[in-house]
Each structure stands twice: as C-alpha cells, then as structure tokens.
Amino acid sequence: MAMGWLLSPAAWSQFGILVGAYLLAVVITRRVKPTLHRVIDPGDKQNLFTSSRLFVLQFLPLVLPLLAYVLTGIGEQIVRSIFDSGAVIAFGKRVFMFLAARIFVRDILTDPFLKLLGRFILLPIAGLYALGMLDLVTLKLTETVVGVGNIRFSLISIVRGVIAGSILFWLGQWSNSQTSALIEKQEMRPSLRQLLIKVVEFMIFGAAFLILMNVMGINLGALAVLGGAIGVGLGFGLQKIASNFISGVILLVEGQATVGDYVELDGGEAGTIVKMTARAAILETYDGRWIVVPNEDFITTRVVNYSDSGSANRYEAEFSVSYDTDINLVPDIIEAAVAKHPEVLDLPYPPDCELRGFGDSGIDFAVEFWVNGIDDGPNKYTSDVLFLIWNALRDNDIVIPYPQRVVEIKGGLPVADAS
Incomplete structure (x- = not known):
C-alpha cells in the first residue's frame, strides 16, 4: 500500500493538497484570529453579553485545525472527482480533527472532571477516528453481547453508558449548583428554600438516571419488576430511614427548625443546626462538637427553638x-x-x-x-x-456583701494558768 501511494499521482496530489490546505489555514488564521479576538473580547465593558463573549473567546485556538479540516474537505471533493480516490487526504482530514480534539482538551477545558473525561474518553475516540478504526471497533463492541439475568446488552451499550453517565453526572452537578444558587437568592423561608433545593436535586438526578437507562438500551420494565422486589425486601428493614426522610420533609415544609437555629431537644441535645440532610440534622455545640440527630426526634419529642424568627x-x-x-x-x-x-x-x-x-x-x-x-x-x-x-x-458606693459569721463562746474564754 505504501509503495502504491509513493508511485501514485493521486496520492501525491492528495498530499500536496493536504499540505496546501494546512498552509492556507495557517495564513488565514494569522490574519483572521486577531480580528476575531478584537471583535469578541469585551474588554472592560460589562453588559448582558459579556459572559457569552468570554465563553466564545476561549474557543479561538480551534480556528486553525477546524479551518484546515474544512479546507481539506473541499480538497477531498476535488480529488475524488478527478481521481476517484481520496484515502490520503481523508486521513489528513481526520488527523486535523484529532488535533482539534487535543487542543480542546488541553487548552479549553478547565473543569478537572471534564478534562479527565476528555483525556481518557474523547482523545481515544478521536485517535481511533483518525486511524480509521472507529467503525471497526464500534462494530466489534456492538456484536459482543453480555447478559445479567433477563437483561442483555452489548458492550457498546456499556461504553455509551460510561460516556453518557459521566456527562450526565457532571451536568447534574452543574445544573444542581446553578439552581441552588438561584433559589438561595429568592425571598422565602429558609426551610422552604431547603425543600425546593432538595426537590430540584432529586428531579435532576432522577431524570439523568432515566436518560442513562435509555441511552444504554436497558428495558425499564425489567428494572421495575426487579426494583419492586428489592423495594418490598428493603421496606421492612428501612422503616426508620423512611420515617426520618418523611420527618425531614415535614420539617422543611413547616419550618419549625431550620439551618442556623439554636435548638434543645428533650434528650438533652442542644446546638446550632448547621446542616439538614434527608435522614438527620447536624447540631454544632458551642464547644465544637457535632451531634447527629435523626429527623424523627424533631417530630416525636419536645423541641425548644431559641432562634425562632421574631422571638427574643x-x-x-x-x-x-x-x-x-x-x-x-x-x-x-x-x-x-x-x-x-x-x-x-x-x-x-x-x-x-x-x-x-x-x-x-x-x-x-x-x-x-x-x-x-x-x-x-x-x-x-x-x-x-x-x-x-x-x-x-x-x-454609687453600694457595697456587695460577703459572708460574715458571729461566733459566741459560752462560758467565756478559758483563762490561762498563771503558774
């Protein structure tokens, strides 16, 4: 194959177009990139589009490889129309896409988790694509089927699940933090604010789980049967956890105790509530100790709240x-x-x-x-x-007294013997 390429005019013409496309992309990038930077960069100006322009600005390093990819694609069409062959230039085009992926992971991604995904997932996929082996590897993974009980899925489903699960996990964390920050800014009771944050968190990750199951091609009906059987078994052993979870929801709705309140329970526990979870509330005492109190105790026992809103x-x-x-x-x-x-x-x-x-x-x-x-x-x-x-x-010359005692000795003091 190598000898055929070396002696083939089509191969040499493709290689020449490939080099020419890259050099042309370099020239265009050097002229266009400063202009784009000037137009996109907001500088010291702050307005509605500042964050969007800064987001777009960080993608400027991709101009060179993507422009080379486009120009090479145009050259590929010309070569295929003349020689009915374009293997060399197609390989070069895929290499430019791999370089774009490498620049994206190395220079653009800043989040540690996304950078990790890019390094171990995106770059290997881009490398297989550049070598022309992506379709072959995908076919092999699709043909390999594994099963767990009545559930059967291919290895490609596992790969999709890992990729989609990682991305959905990051998106869930990001959207949950953004939503929580937005809710924190709203004027409402702290307990209601905490409840909304928890509800949004469950909804986000519940939707992410359903999407992940569909991406992996797993039948949700089979999971429903399995989940029902497991739920019945766990229900008897997790009554306390369920009780504490429901008690936590009641506390958040009613607002009887929330983060920042100083409370004292019948059992003697006392401290400031620093965190409320689905199962328990964490009290911090003034001597630095943390006490984990189940949510159920706030409902079933007497609670003194020293920090109730509007009270002294x-x-x-x-x-x-x-x-x-x-x-x-x-x-x-x-x-x-x-x-x-x-x-x-x-x-x-x-x-x-x-x-x-x-x-x-x-x-x-x-x-x-x-x-x-x-x-x-x-x-x-x-x-x-x-x-x-x-x-x-x-x-005001007022004296604070101290204890005084008058001692009376009956019979008088003993007289010392003169002799």
Missing part, C-alpha cells in the same frame, strides 16, 4: 447588696446601667430589677433582660450585664 430570649443576672444599703435606690440604678448595653432590648420588656429575698449576708436582687440570641458561644450577655452591675454599684 430572656435572661437574668443575680446579685446582692449589703443590709446598710437603701434598697429603694437599687432598681433604678441597675435598670439604667443594664439598659446601656447595646444588645439589651426595650421590647418586649425593658430591664427589670426585682427584689428576690433577704439572705444571710445581704439582700438578694436579680435583673431580668431580653436579647436576641443565645447567651453562649460568641455572645456572653450575662457576663457583660454583671460587669455593668458591678460598676454601677461601685459608682
């Missing part, structure tokens, strides 16, 4: 003053001092100083105050209020 929390700080103090002055002094704290609220009630009792060493008071948030973690409201109380009492 009441705390109190206790202190004492000596019995020498005019206690009628204490409430006004303390209430005025606590009210200066920037986080203490006037609504639903302003600070309220109350007399609690008469202790052994002093008179007991407590000041109640309302704040938005939890008195723990980054917020130390009670500590701040106690500092304000201390400074206010000191500024």
Whole structure:
C-alpha cells in the first residue's frame, strides 16, 4: 500500500493538497484570529453579553485545525472527482480533527472532571477516528453481547453508558449548583428554600438516571419488576430511614427548625443546626462538637427553638447588696446601667430589677433582660450585664456583701494558768 501511494499521482496530489490546505489555514488564521479576538473580547465593558463573549473567546485556538479540516474537505471533493480516490487526504482530514480534539482538551477545558473525561474518553475516540478504526471497533463492541439475568446488552451499550453517565453526572452537578444558587437568592423561608433545593436535586438526578437507562438500551420494565422486589425486601428493614426522610420533609415544609437555629431537644441535645440532610440534622455545640440527630426526634419529642424568627430570649443576672444599703435606690440604678448595653432590648420588656429575698449576708436582687440570641458561644450577655452591675454599684458606693459569721463562746474564754 505504501509503495502504491509513493508511485501514485493521486496520492501525491492528495498530499500536496493536504499540505496546501494546512498552509492556507495557517495564513488565514494569522490574519483572521486577531480580528476575531478584537471583535469578541469585551474588554472592560460589562453588559448582558459579556459572559457569552468570554465563553466564545476561549474557543479561538480551534480556528486553525477546524479551518484546515474544512479546507481539506473541499480538497477531498476535488480529488475524488478527478481521481476517484481520496484515502490520503481523508486521513489528513481526520488527523486535523484529532488535533482539534487535543487542543480542546488541553487548552479549553478547565473543569478537572471534564478534562479527565476528555483525556481518557474523547482523545481515544478521536485517535481511533483518525486511524480509521472507529467503525471497526464500534462494530466489534456492538456484536459482543453480555447478559445479567433477563437483561442483555452489548458492550457498546456499556461504553455509551460510561460516556453518557459521566456527562450526565457532571451536568447534574452543574445544573444542581446553578439552581441552588438561584433559589438561595429568592425571598422565602429558609426551610422552604431547603425543600425546593432538595426537590430540584432529586428531579435532576432522577431524570439523568432515566436518560442513562435509555441511552444504554436497558428495558425499564425489567428494572421495575426487579426494583419492586428489592423495594418490598428493603421496606421492612428501612422503616426508620423512611420515617426520618418523611420527618425531614415535614420539617422543611413547616419550618419549625431550620439551618442556623439554636435548638434543645428533650434528650438533652442542644446546638446550632448547621446542616439538614434527608435522614438527620447536624447540631454544632458551642464547644465544637457535632451531634447527629435523626429527623424523627424533631417530630416525636419536645423541641425548644431559641432562634425562632421574631422571638427574643430572656435572661437574668443575680446579685446582692449589703443590709446598710437603701434598697429603694437599687432598681433604678441597675435598670439604667443594664439598659446601656447595646444588645439589651426595650421590647418586649425593658430591664427589670426585682427584689428576690433577704439572705444571710445581704439582700438578694436579680435583673431580668431580653436579647436576641443565645447567651453562649460568641455572645456572653450575662457576663457583660454583671460587669455593668458591678460598676454601677461601685459608682454609687453600694457595697456587695460577703459572708460574715458571729461566733459566741459560752462560758467565756478559758483563762490561762498563771503558774
């Protein structure tokens, strides 16, 4: 074959056209590419089409191989009309397509997963196409049939499934992230926002699974029977999981607890909800521990939500003053001092100083105050209020008592022996 090509005028003419087409493509590309770059590049201008123009701009490296492919295709038609042969130029045309695929994977794809697919799937296919072996390999894979039970499919179906599954997986991840970002921007309850994100995620990947089954040529009816049998068996063993899943949906719909809320359950678990999954909610305590709480516990047990929207929390700080103090002055002094704290609220009630009792060493008071948030973690409201109380009492010469005891010795002190 090689000797025939070397001595054939048709082969030499095809090779000459191939070289000429490539050189012409190089000349045209050098003249056209700067102009295209100037026209497409938005520069510093920001408008509706900026992202689209930047997307198109990254495909400029493909101009040379694709232009050479087109020019070679035109030359192939001319050669075939003259010599009724075009094997050499057809091979060169396929090589240009392989170069375009290589440039696409090397210079254009930036996503790591897509680059991996391009390197191990697109380039091998383009290489087989360039060598003229793609049809032969496809035929062999189509003729080789394997079966699992009543389901039979060819190896080409597996190859299509791997390729389509990889692409559908990436598209599903990308579309899910884009949709989630769009939903996050909408004005709605956080719980409803989380529910919509989960519903969209299930719909996207459910549709991707059905498309993948059709691409692989698998009969969905057979899968339905198999899935029904498996579902009956798993149903008895996965009752708790199903219960937690349904409880999670109820929580998202009703909005009783959502991400960011500080909750306390009957079992003693308490923390901020940092994540809600289909099975459980994850609480983070202020000492850095994560607690996984099944969703069912939020439905079947008593839950205290300290971060419910529109609510405030009441705390109190206790202190004492000596019995020498005019206690009628204490409430006004303390209430005025606590009210200066920037986080203490006037609504639903302003600070309220109350007399609690008469202790052994002093008179007991407590000041109640309302704040938005939890008195723990980054917020130390009670500590701040106690500092304000201390400074206010000191500024008004009010003494905070300490325990005092009077010891009475019956019979008097023993007299020392003079001798």
